[in-house]
Amino acid sequence: MATLFGSGIKRREDPRLITGKATYVDDVKLPGLTYAVFARSPYAHARITRVDVSAARGAPGVIAVYTGQDVKDKLNPVPCAWNVPGCDLKVPAHPLLAWEKVRYAGDAVAMIVAETRAQARDALDLVDVDYEPLGATADPEKATQPGAAQLHADVPGNIAFTWVVNGGDAAAAFDTAEVAVSERIVQQRLLPTAMEPRAAVAQYNSGSGQLTLWATSQNPHIHRFLCSVMLQLPEHRIRVIAPEVGGGFGSKIPAYPDEALVSFASMQLGVPVKWTEDRSENYKVTIHGRDHIEYVEMCGTKDGRITGLRTKVYAGLGAYASTAAPGIPTILHGLVYSGSYMIPNIHGTIHGVYTNGTPVDAYRGAGRPEAAYLIERLVDIYARKIGMDPIEVRRKNFIPKDQFPYTVATGLIYDSGNYEGALDKALGILDLKAFRAEQARARKDGRYLGLGLVSYIEICGLGPSQVAGAVGFGGGLYDSAIVRVYPTGVVRVYIGASPHGQGEETTFAQIVAQEFGYPVESVEIIHGDTDNTPQGWGTYGSRTTAVCGSAVKNAALKVKEKAKLLAAHLLEVSEADLEWKDDAFRVKGSPDKAKGMAELALMANVAWNMPPGMEPGMEATAFFDPTNFVYPFGTHICTVDVDVHTGQVKILRYIAVDDCGPPINPMIVDGQIHGGVIQGIGEGLQEIAVYDDEAQLVTGTMMDYAVPKASQMPFIEVAHTITPSPVNPLGVKGCGEAGTIASAACLVNAVCDALAPFGITHIDKPLTPARVWAAIQKAKGAQA
Amino acid sequence: MERPVTLTINGKSHTVQVEPRALLAHVLRDTLNLTGTHVGCDTSQCGACTVLIDGQAVKSCTVLAVQAAGSAITTIEGLAKGDTLHPLQMAFWEKHGLQCGFCTPGMILTAMDFLAHHPDPTDDEIRQAIEGNLCRCTGYQNIVAAIKAAAATLRAGHAGAAA
Numbered sequence: 025m026a027t028l029f030g031s032g033i034k035r036r037e038d039p040r041l042i043t044g045k046a047t048y049v050d051d052v053k054l055p056g057l058t059y060a061v062f063a064r065s066p067y068a069h070a071r072i073t074r075v076d077v078s079a080a081r082g083a084p085g086v087i088a089v090y091t092g093q094d095v096k097d098k099l100n101p102v103p104c105a106w107n108v109p110g111c112d113l114k115v116p117a118h119p120l121l122a123w124e125k126v127r128y129a130g131d132a133v134a135m136i137v138a139e140t141r142a143q144a145r146d147a148l149d150l151v152d153v154d155y156e157p158l159g160a161t162a163d164p165e166k167a168t169q170p171g172a173a174q175l176h177a178d179v180p181g182n183i184a185f186t187w188v189v190n191g192g193d194a195a196a197a198f199d200t201a202e203v204a205v206s207e208r209i210v211q212q213r214l215l216p217t218a219m220e221p222r223a224a225v226a227q228y229n230s231g232s233g234q235l236t237l238w239a240t241s242q243n244p245h246i247h248r249f250l251c252s253v254m255l256q257l258p259e260h261r262i263r264v265i266a267p268e269v270g271g272g273f274g275s276k277i278p279a280y281p282d283e284a285l286v287s288f289a290s291m292q293l294g295v296p297v298k299w300t301e302d303r304s305e306n307y308k309v310t311i312h313g314r315d316h317i318e319y320v321e322m323c324g325t326k327d328g329r330i331t332g333l334r335t336k337v338y339a340g341l342g343a344y345a346s347t348a349a350p351g352i353p354t355i356l357h358g359l360v361y362s363g364s365y366m367i368p369n370i371h372g373t374i375h376g377v378y379t380n381g382t383p384v385d386a387y388r389g390a391g392r393p394e395a396a397y398l399i400e401r402l403v404d405i406y407a408r409k410i411g412m413d414p415i416e417v418r419r420k421n422f423i424p425k426d427q428f429p430y431t432v433a434t435g436l437i438y439d440s441g442n443y444e445g446a447l448d449k450a451l452g453i454l455d456l457k458a459f460r461a462e463q464a465r466a467r468k469d470g471r472y473l474g475l476g477l478v479s480y481i482e483i484c485g486l487g488p489s490q491v492a493g494a495v496g497f498g499g500g501l502y503d504s505a506i507v508r509v510y511p512t513g514v515v516r517v518y519i520g521a522s523p524h525g526q527g528e529e530t531t532f533a534q535i536v537a538q539e540f541g542y543p544v545e546s547v548e549i550i551h552g553d554t555d556n557t558p559q560g561w562g563t564y565g566s567r568t569t570a571v572c573g574s575a576v577k578n579a580a581l582k583v584k585e586k587a588k589l590l591a592a593h594l595l596e597v598s599e600a601d602l603e604w605k606d607d608a609f610r611v612k613g614s615p616d617k618a619k620g621m622a623e624l625a626l627m628a629n630v631a632w633n634m635p636p637g638m639e640p641g642m643e644a645t646a647f648f649d650p651t652n653f654v655y656p657f658g659t660h661i662c663t664v665d666v667d668v669h670t671g672q673v674k675i676l677r678y679i680a681v682d683d684c685g686p687p688i689n690p691m692i693v694d695g696q697i698h699g700g701v702i703q704g705i706g707e708g709l710q711e712i713a714v715y716d717d718e719a720q721l722v723t724g725t726m727m728d729y730a731v732p733k734a735s736q737m738p739f740i741e742v743a744h745t746i747t748p749s750p751v752n753p754l755g756v757k758g759c760g761e762a763g764t765i766a767s768a769a770c771l772v773n774a775v776c777d778a779l780a781p782f783g784i785t786h787i788d789k790p791l792t793p794a795r796v797w798a799a800i801q802k803a804k805g806a807q808a
Numbered sequence: 809m810e811r812p813v814t815l816t817i818n819g820k821s822h823t824v825q826v827e828p829r830a831l832l833a834h835v836l837r838d839t840l841n842l843t844g845t846h847v848g849c850d851t852s853q854c855g856a857c858t859v860l861i862d863g864q865a866v867k868s869c870t871v872l873a874v875q876a877a878g879s880a881i882t883t884i885e886g887l888a889k890g891d892t893l894h895p896l897q898m899a900f901w902e903k904h905g906l907q908c909g910f911c912t913p914g915m916i917l918t919a920m921d922f923l924a925h926h927p928d929p930t931d932d933e934i935r936q937a938i939e940g941n942l943c944r945c946t947g948y949q950n951i952v953a954a955i956k957a958a959a960a961t962l963r964a965g966h967a968g969a970a971a
Contacts, residue, residue: 035904038901038906038909041909042884042900042901043884043887043897044842044844044845044885046909051837051843142829219846219856220910221848269908270848270908271908303850303851304851525908527907695946698946698948699907699946699947701947725849725853726849726851726853727853734934734936734938734939737935739931
């Protein structure tokens with residue numbers, strides 16, 4: 025039969041999605057459903073002096089109004105779950121509803137519950153709050169300076185932590201270096217913008233004491249735990265369901281006040297309560313990404329050997345420490361400073377800083393794109409300084425393919441790689457010589473073409489639980505699967521991870537169907553409901569296939585092992601006489617004497633004739649905890665045409681060569697790359713969350729925040745190399761974040777290459793026409 | 809105060825009580841349970857709520873339900889004929905033109921109106937046509953491929969019908 029593993033079959037989740045029959049959280053309707061809205065602070069930083077909700081309480085249809093005073097002694101603050109050790113991390117309380125002070129524009133001060141959505145919104149206008157405005161800043165560097173407004177009484181200088189990564193002796197390397205380059209790099213705030221805004225529906229049954237929470241979640245088991253903490257309700261009394269989830273990109277990982285508050289309201293009122301974010305609210309209160317101000321340096325020899333990398337980073341956390349926030353600019357950023365290269369001396373100082381902005385947490389790539397960006401920018405700047413082709417600098421410093429597993433200066437052990445292979449493949453697609461010739465010709469005509477190249481690595485497949493514990497992550501990072509074969513032979517697989525667009529209902533079915541010799545239609549993947557799935561740690565960090573997929577494979581193998589024993593018993597042969605061929609266990613030499621999985625499942629489920637001591641049933645549970653992270657890699661190339669009169673950047677070609685190990689479904693892998701690349705190009709070209717001097721979000725709607733449109737984005741040429749990972753039974757790495765990690769740096773490298781004749785080495789992203797044009801004018805002024 | 813309004817949706821007439829301020833998107837979802845129409849923004853940028861009104865792709869969050877009285881409205885639920893998917897639905901499935909699926913209904917309905925007037929579009933024309941529909945997952949590449957494939961299927965269907 026056809027090999028399912030590696031086949032680009034159509035997705036099994038699509039029929040419901042293309043016919044409008046899928047159920048997202050806001051589609052959930054329950055008898056007696058009520059609606060919640062939140063009154064939010066218009067000020068970025070202010071003392072609350074009076075809250076009057078009496079008019080709102082009397083408004084038509086209003087059932088209840090809760091203020092911070094009403095809930096502060098009944099509910100715990102929003103927990104931060106990544107307690108990074110050794111950095112003096114300070115996590116001040118994040119109240120579910122502010123009652124003393126608001127610390128960012130959007131901080132909630134009251135919740136209204138009404139019979140209809142419209143009545144709840146109408147009553148919002150009647151909430152009367154007096155604020156005493158305080159100074160505010162959303163700039164993570166300025167927030168540390170003397171005179172800056174203090175957000176939290178117990179966090180002097182707004183510095184939440186200072187974390188240091190140190191490998192080798194960077195100070196000595198820089199002191200003795202032949203060449204050193206430096207840059208101040210701003211990695212702007214971004215708005216994750218999952219197309220489905222967040223939503224929650226809570227239903228508490230006071231008879232059973234059970235709370236059911238439908239939530240837009242990437243990790244329902246984590247949300248169950250975090251809600252248990254906030255609500256002071258035992259974990260086993262909470263069922264979290266993530267039904268269809270319309271994208272996440274990290275923004276649906278954290279705990280937020282909203283879902284706990286609607287749960288609280290349902291428990292208090294005895295009715296189901298729904299809250300659905302609108303987009304403006306989403307941009308105000310759902311986590312943001314990136315927000316680094318970085319001072320970065322690289323040193324090396326005149327002939328292109330990199331000897332050191334050093335950084336000082338101000339990482340904005342926003343007003344409170346969100347669920348995973350402290351781990352993003354530290355563990356997931358600083359530890360990755362070696363990139364694809366042998367850099368013997370690395371030192372980074374990361375200041376996590378509270379500001380009056382929306383909390384910042386994991387956004388696609390989470391820390392790793394910021395690392396890849398600064399490394400890959402520095403390589404180009406360094407190459408320019410020594411007059412060497414940046415491609416040759418990369419080649420010279422790559423970790424060679426025969427050196428894996430390789431321990432980098434920061435202590436990570438890279439699992440496998442062939443960086444030069446990916447580079448060569450990408451260059452082959454481009455035709456470098458032809459491009460350089462065209463570039464030279466164009467420059468004579470006053471046209472500025474540029475080539476950007478990035479050779480990235482990613483740390484993903486998060487990860488060994490022991491490492492999670494050692495770095496302060498408040499949970500495990502294994503994952504789980506139950507493979508259950510029904511009497512009729514069909515299979516359901518219950519998984520701990522919680523996909524929301526990544527297609528694992530298809531890829532995981534491919535894994536099991538391949539093992540069982542089944543058509544893929546006979547296997548169904550169940551996810552997203554904590555009441556019927558085993559403990560899992562969610563879908564993020566490009567971990568689902570590498571970790572949960574491995575659990576699926578191992579559970580399927582366990583079932584198959586039992587099936588083999590049963591087959592031997594029924595065929596009255598020894599186990600050693602059996603082999604798996606095509607779709608059945610067959611007696612060696614007599615292939616017609618065979619038992620397929622469906623028949624064995626029936627026999628196991630009825631248990632009429634079991635081998636002595638064997639339990640009935642045909643199912644197995646597997647928990648998979650990897651021994652290491654996986655390290656996907658690749659080379660991306662972008663060519664651009666920069667109009668120096670307008671600053672407009674036109675992308676000519678975008679080539680992505682990624683290595684994520686053997687693809688289970690190449691069509692789905694390519695789709696992940698496409699989406700990731702475009703998100704990174706959006707970051708490179710046009711996306712930026714802008715705060716004004718009073719920390720008001722200026723780009724607070726889709727009219728102002730430039731989510732990439734189809735007409736603005738290029739066609740992406742996708743190719744792969746395949747280097748299996750040794751750390752999981754599938755050999756897979758991860759592909760969800762790869763595109764985003766590479767593409768922003770690739771684009772900026774291309775534009776800086778185009779503008780090399782002007783002496784331009786760096787422009788901060790996003791490269792809007794205004795920024796590019798201003799950089800050209802400034803450079804012309806300097807040259808004149 | 810609520811008032812009655814009669815809407816013809818996917819060929820069926822519905823009379824519902826709505827507030828004059830109610831948006832068509834909300835009436836479709838909340839009153840008529842047609843939850844395939846999604847709401848992804850509040851400024852008419854994202855296009856997730858796109859439906860056809862008298863054959864024209866319209867963001868249903870920009871229309872009051874009372875304005876749509878007497879019009880023929882097509883939502884994503886009305887595209888397939890029984891178990892037979894519309895060529896656009898089939899092409900989105902075959903070309904992997906969706907991931908999380910949230911933008912997909914609006915994307916398909918925008919494409920339906922577009923293909924009715926541009927049966928043989930170029931990639932660039934498709935990209936221009938869907939620029940009022942945002943997708944954060946796919947990078948648009950497979951959406952463009954899907955719409956192009958659907959165009960070919962629809963052309964072949966018409967040629968077949970003419971023969």
